[in-house]
Each structure stands twice: as structure tokens, then as C-alpha cells.
Amino acid sequence: MSSAKQIIALIKTHTDGDEDAFFSIALQVAAAEARQGRRRSAEELRDVIDKARRQNQSTSPSVAIPFARPRGDLEGLIDMHQPQLLLKDVILKEENASQLNDVIRQQRKRDWLREHGKVPNRRVLFVGPPGSGKTMTAQALAGELKLPLFVIRLEYLITRFMGATAAKLRLIFDETAKKRGVYLFDEFDAVGSDRLATNDVAEMRRVLNSFLQFMEESNSTDSLIICATNHPSLLDQALLRRYDLVLKFEEPNEKQIQALIKSNLHPFKHSRLAWKRITEQAKGLSQSEIVNAISDAVKTSILDEKNTVTSDSIIRRLEERQQMRTSFLDKNII
Numbered sequence: 001m002s003s004a005k006q007i008i009a010l011i012k013t014h015t016d017g018d019e020d021a022f023f024s025i026a027l028q029v030a031a032a033e034a035r036q037g038r039r040r041s042a043e044e045l046r047d048v049i050d051k052a053r054r055q056n057q058s059t060s061p062s063v064a065i066p067f068a069r070p071r072g073d074l075e076g077l078i079d080m081h082q083p084q085l086l087l088k089d090v091i092l093k094e095e096n097a098s099q100l101n102d103v104i105r106q107q108r109k110r111d112w113l114r115e116h117g118k119v120p121n122r123r124v125l126f127v128g129p130p131g132s133g134k135t136m137t138a139q140a141l142a143g144e145l146k147l148p149l150f151v152i153r154l155e156y157l158i159t160r161f162m163g164a165t166a167a168k169l170r171l172i173f174d175e176t177a178k179k180r181g182v183y184l185f186d187e188f189d190a191v192g193s194d195r196l197a198t199n200d201v202a203e204m205r206r207v208l209n210s211f212l213q214f215m216e217e218s219n220s221t222d223s224l225i226i227c228a229t230n231h232p233s234l235l236d237q238a239l240l241r242r243y244d245l246v247l248k249f250e251e252p253n254e255k256q257i258q259a260l261i262k263s264n265l266h267p268f269k270h271s272r273l274a275w276k277r278i279t280e281q282a283k284g285l286s287q288s289e290i291v292n293a294i295s296d297a298v299k300t301s302i303l304d305e306k307n308t309v310t311s312d313s314i315i316r317r318l319e320e321r322q323q324m325r326t327s328f329l330d331k332n333i334i
């Protein structure tokens with residue numbers, strides 16, 4: 001397209017209010033610049049486009065469209081959540097944070113990648129114990145990308161639609177192509193396992209095979225597909241290969257324990273806490289148990305009209321959580 005034609009097209013799309021087409025033409029101009037060896041102006045253009053897009057996403061009411069609740073056949077299969085968190089709200093080990101930032105970067109610059117024949121990473125598996133932040137991280141990814149989070153509960157899907165699960169999955173994958181978002185297949189072990197817990201093994205196989213097939217399909221909308229599970233050993237090897245990225249969530253280390261506590265002490269301050277004793281008492285607890293313990297300590301201080309949270313009160317609450325954990329485990333063994 002000549003530059004005059006491009007300008008005409010830009011003006012047209014602008015007056016029509018067709019934002020997607022507007023930015024897409026602007027990106028074509030950037031690509032043409034790059035092809036002619038003018039890398040600097042190409043990059044400058046892309047930066048301006050990126051900035052404008054981000055601004056539009058945060059201010060324009062048009063983002064309400066992709067946030068519309070799933071209806072019709074999908075109603076009840078997918079729960080929609082407005083993203084409230086960012087990655088900085090999640091306490092992660094560095095390696096995970098950097099890999100997630102990589103995904104975010106690839107997603108934000110996906111047009112640029114596509115211009116060079118590359119596809120942004122979008123299929124991610126989270127593996128880790130309960131309460132380690134898998135669901136929270138999915139929310140944060142949605143927040144960073146300013147996309148809605150759609151949660152699909154597979155256990156529910158499989159038990160409720162025995163015999164028709166694969167067809168329901170097809171509907172969901174079609175939706176990922178139609179509506180860009182972060183799609184979280186939670187409790188994924190329900191499908192991604194060879195466990196024979198369900199009565200109908202053939203059904204599980206069918207569902208798993210469909211899932212594998214759908215995961216392979218190329219998808220032009222760049223929805224993010226996240227699967228989360230507590231049981232990595234149950235996952236089929238064939239499935240693991242399908243992911244662009246597998247992230248392992250673990251119990252928090254000392255540094256993460258401190259970060260979790262500090263970020264949950266609000267409205268109190270964290271000066272002069274006995275960190276050594278606290279981290280010792282928190283060892284072995286999940287992120288979620290630690291957050292709950294701190295939240296209990298904070299609530300008690302508020303109700304007692306204190307102006308601090310003491311180390312002793314935190315330690316007491318952590319101890320309680322340790323006890324809950326052991327009594328629960330004991331029960332499970334019996």
C-alpha cells in the first residue's frame with residue numbers, strides 16, 4: 001500500500017471508530033518502514049502504537065465488550081472474573097516471575113512477533129501444592145494483560161456432562177478463539193490424568209484426546225490458556241509437551257515468607273518483627289495458610305484497638321495453622 005493510501009485508510013478507520021483496524025494499519029506502516037531499513041522510525045511508531053493501545057484499554061469503554069459474561073450454551077461452564085491483581089501482588093520465586101514477565105511481553109508485542117512469523121507463547125501449565133498461588137497468578141496475568149479471566153472447572157464439566165464433555169470442551173475452545181481472554185482450566189488433573197477414579201475410563205480418554213487436539217490448534221486471537229493442577233505425577237506425558245511453559249509452584253522460602261507477611265500486614269507496619277522466630281514457625285505452611293494466619297493476627301489487633309501487630313501474635317496464629325494442618329493430615333491417614 002502506498003503511504004497516501006495508508007493515510008486514507010487510517011483516517012477512514014478513525015472516523016468509523018474501528019480501533020482494531022486503525023492500529024493494524026498503523027502497524028503495517030511500521031512494518032513497511034522496517035522493511036525499508038528505517039528501523040528507528042519503525043520502533044518509534046510501534047512504541048507510540050503500544051502506548052496508545054494501552055491507554056485506550058484503560059480508558060475506553062469499548063473494553064467492556066470482551067468482558068461480557070458468557071451466555072447461552074456456555075453459561076454455567078465458564079465463570080468470568082474481572083482482573084483485580086497485578087503480578088507484583090503475587091509473591092513468586094524469581095525464576096517464575098521472570099518467565100511470566102516473558103509471557104506478558106510476548107503477548108503485549110504479539111503483533112510485532114507475528115510480523116516476523118513468530119507466535120507468542122500462550123499455553124501455560126501451573127503445577128504446585130494447594131494454596132501456592134496458582135489461581136492468583138492466573139488472575140494477575142489477566143490483570144497485566146487487561147483481559148477478563150475465564151475459569152473452567154473441569155471436574156464439574158466432566159461429572160455434569162458425562163458423555164458430552166468433549167463437545168462442551170469444543171465450545172469452550174471455540175470461545176477462546178472468539179473472545180480474547182485468560183482461560184484457566186482449574187483442577188486440571190480431572191482431565192489430564194490417567195487416574196481411573198472416574199467410572200468411565202473411556203470418557204476420560206475421549207476428553208483428554210480432544211483436549212490435546214484443541215491445544216494444538218492455532219488460534220489467531222492469542223487467548224492465554226492456563227491449566228492448573230496439584231498433581232503433576234498424574235499428568236500425561238503427551239500433555240506436558242503441549243505447553244509453551246510449565247511453572248512449578250512450591251512452598252515459600254524465608255524471603256518469600258517475609259514478603260508475604262509484609263504485604264498482608266496492612267494497616268499495620270512491619271518494623272521490628274522477630275523475623276527469625278516468625279519464619280521458623282511459618283516453615284512448611286503454604287502461602288495461603290501464612291496469609292490467613294497474618295490476616296487473623298491483623299483482625300485481632302484491629303478489634304483489640306491496638307496500633308501494632310506483635311511478633312508473638314503472628315507466631316501464635318502460625319502455630320494454629322500448623323496444628324490445623326497436622327490434624328487434617330492425621331485425619332486423612334486414618
Ligand SMILES: Nc1ncnc2c1ncn2[C@@H]1O[C@H](COP(=O)(O)OP(=O)(O)OP(=O)(O)O)[C@@H](O)[C@H]1O
Pocket residue numbers: 089090091092128129130131132133134135136137229230260287288289291
Ligand atoms: N504466591 C502468593 N503470593 C501472595 N499471596 C498468595 C500466594 N499464594 C497464595 N496466596 C494467598 O492465598 C490465597 C489462595 O491462593 P490460590 O487460590 O492462588 O492458591 P492455588 O495454588 O490456586 O491453590 P489450589 O491448588 O487449592 O487451587 C490467595 O488468594 C492469596 O491470598
Ligand SMILES: [Mg+2]
Pocket residue numbers: 134135136186228
Ligand atoms: Mg487454585
